Amino acid sequence: MKITVRVWRQPNSQADGRMVSYEVDQVSEDMSFLEMLDVLNERLTHEGQDPIAFDSDCREGICGMCGVVINGEAHGPVQTTTCQLHMRSFKDGDEIDIEPWRAEGFPILKDLIVDRSAFDRIIQAGGYITAPTGAAPDAHAAPVPKNAADKAFDAATCIGCGACVAACPNGSAMLFTAAKITHLGLLPQGQPERDSRVLGMVAQHDEEGFGGCTNIGECAAVCPKEIPLETISRLNRDLLGALVRGDSN
Amino acid sequence: MTDSQAPTTPDPTLGVDADSLYVEGDAIADTKAPDGPIDAKWQQRIFSARLVNPANRRKLSVIVIGTGLAGASAAATLGESGMHVKSFCYQDSPRRAHSIAAQGGINAAKNYRNDGDSVYRLFYDTVKGGDYRSREDNVYRLAQTSTQIIDQCVAQGVPFAREYGGLLDNRSFGGVQVSRTFYARGQTGQQLLLGAYQALERQIAAGTVTMYTRHEMQELVIVDGRARGVIVRNMVTGELETHFADAVVLASGGYGNVFYLSTNAMGSNVTAAWRAHRKGALMANPCYTQIHPTCIPVAGDYQSKLTLMSESLRNDGRIWVPKRIEDCEKDPRDIAEEDRDYYLERIYPSFGNLVPRDIASRAAKYVCDEGRGVGPKVGDFRRGVYLDFSDALSRMTQAQIAAKYGNLFDMYERITGESPYQVPMRIYPAVHYVMGGLWVDYDLQSNIPGLYVTGEANFSDHGANRLGASALMQGLADGYFVLPNTIGDYLADGPFDALDESHPAAVEAKQAVQSRIDHLLSINGERTVDSIHKELGHIMWEYCGMERNEEGLRKAIGLIRELRTEFWTNVKVLGTNEELNQALERAGRVADFLELGELMCIDALHRRESCGGHFRSESQTEDGEALRHDDEYAYVAAWQFGGTDQPGDVGKPVLHKEDLTYKFIELKQRSYK
């Protein structure tokens, strides 16, 4: 099939950007979206043009590095990562608009590549359990009820891709933050730091310039790992509790 | 090191002068493992290794390259102990490391199932699985520390699967008879990595670790014989930065991408290890590569990577190809039962579809070479075989199958557009892991003082074949429990002399990187980096893949040399260095693969036996199994770089043999009867 892509081109973080159209021929349905971009880039290189810069690594849907907004939807028309989107989701003659994640918290570096280090800083603010190497008790010392373990796992599958932010009309990273808070907050090992974790992470989230959550739900709708929206409510619960309790660890 | 000619027979029919492929140097040995009973060695080493004075710790600095399981755990642990750590990764965040993609599980000798598991049994299974080509001391220690790994991960909040009583669940894996694999549904790698990543982020917040994301190591800096720093390239601005430390740890992963198509991430590369190798670090057993039998086949020439499907599928699926070549284009559901060749069941009646990975992989290749492969053609051949669940679907309900394999079936359908519930899956073997890597001693230190290597980047624990669920175990063992205990012995003499960028070694290293970059950007030829990388991948897969032979390897070496010349004279890299330039990044990595590939072929050529993942067609049993020659080849082949500073000049590598002696295990021929 033959498609036309309109891609955001921006040479660096200071420059202005704009949408540029390219035609791509001989696109096979079995190609992944990123392989289609690879094919386009090979042609651009042959023509002496700067290839389109985009992030990708594992191309298996687990590292969270790829991610673009396709026709206005984060990761495109299928609820999966961009690398797992295949061209059979499109038809011959389609026009596809491709843009980077847009949010105050995600400055654009080049073309479709954004800086997501804000996510790392949110984790630094409390998204961990303090367990220095060597200090751990036997693994069975604290049994974890199966449904808590399962729920914690569901929240722990977040890959940190940032689609939630890209889709949120408020540019909020609440789903990302809530996923980690829920994961660790459901486990017995996570209890001692439960208050400081939520206070720290939410404060960092706000400082990064992400917006506030109004429970619209676009985030969970595009999340490739289907992180449940209820994690945000759990975060709220922890947050109110921590604010009321006052002293943090 | 003396130069002595290795005994080789020149083959006049091929262009490559066989006599001059390599030379043999002095034998080497690990000097750090203490004597005595194997179960006491590690404790003894911990005691004999010198400790760093706690007051001195904050004066010491360590560089860690790579933030996967081995790198993140090491950086976090060293930071916790009070040292300054500088951590580097090429991705935008440490959490992207490819350890994240591991599916199956992590082994540990906890014996929670009370089924006869023990540290010794895990040690034994790992050595045997490695086809008796690993250093037994290192492997025993791996088994010993495995239990602590699980404790550490649980304490960090890794959400392992639990049973209803709240205790950890186990499963058995890869044909092993005990149930010792801990898992987190199909995402064990991700969850373990997140545990280490979170510990790393805690240290970054505490100020003990400084993280440099989007920074790629380009060169090692050696001062007075010690590894003292690295030159890294800031991938956003192109700036070359010099960083010094008292020790350097490479946790940079495996080199499977030398085959272009593998299950590795797009960015996985050998550059950090290879630059160290060029500076004198020995590269051990590079030809030991692991091929996984159940991956989704190549769909077209544009394919960028291969996706692994968990091996557990072979428990219920039946593998077959059509008996006749003309049936290969048909819809498999239209092929009658009697026209199907269930070749594994035919050739290996007792093991059937559950033969080990290397056997299954080779068998698939043979039927496809005969022209009986299925799926789309790639080049002249169809490269795929059927993994059929129709029998299982008639025995079990769809819900039962979904409970076992649902997420795998979904992933398959997303990628191929076909549903395994209705049509047989198509699979084909793919490169997955490399057992080879930089040589290290019992302390995980390379032959360059101050250069440590952990995780898949080193050669140490898996011999010629890695068991399932043990890669995760090794990365975390190295990073949490081994390196932090052994590096102290070296750092006890530190901190070493303070250095600054004007030191001649640093200036020279930076200059070398700069001129390499300038050169790559100036060639302005006709071929894209990817096209050369693909061609290298074809050569490697064809001649140094599942099955190797003398003629093919020699031919490959010739082809690689030509391709390398082509690269350095005809590659096209657009843009400049002073910007985010992904083509330039890839070019640097491919340049190193073009040198590694040749060494792998030389290594495979010189090892005239079959063991584990290295299969020489000239050395097999009557049943077609790998035939080892323990009398001649029970050693680690550690290669020393033989070329000059000039890019592309690899010269003649020097072979240093480390004899493998097994005092606590009896060598046996691997048997699947």
Added chain:
Amino acid sequence: MALKALMAVTGLFMVLFLILHVYGVLQAFGGREVYNAYATHLHQFGVPILHYNWFLWIIGVVLLIAVLGHIYAAAHLTVRDWRARTGAGRRYQTNKGRRGNQRSYASFTLRIGGVYLGLYVIFHLLNLTAGTIHPGGATPDPYQLLLNNFKVWWVVLIYTLGMIAVGFHLRHGVWSALTTLGAHTGLKARRRLNILAYILSFGIAIGFLLVPWAIVVGVIH
């Protein structure tokens, strides 16, 4: 951080008020005497502990504080959210997918609906509480005031639009407020919250709308 909680609490407080207010408004179906008696009762509530009209003033003041708190938090959060999504103007260049993936009309109209409601409330107070705006004719009789008002077509229109706005605003607002307070902990809870939001928003909107439209069609006279 606590601004969201402020929005939730003030919002729910106002919803509570609305429920009681619906009850009061529906007294109109009881006829002139019933309605006027109720109005008098409100003025006299709490006598002798509270003086005449104190009850209404207290409620009024508390509501005012809630409204101001709600508006303050809303304005502050809105500005912050606009900044977070790189400006109040166009975010993505593409014209596609601008409706979002699963957005309800209610969540889309939350802010603009809230602004309309604010203006509407001012009109409503001037209209039926202070009596300053009396399009149908002024009168001291509360029941008569109702009848006078809703004979005027644009008054009916303003109130109808207001009630539609209330319905949408509450549909998302109730669900969002309860989620913000931590009530959405699972699928079952989510279903219940949604049902509650529908009941409250529909109930209140329709409850209020019954009276003006009943006057229009002549059921109340």
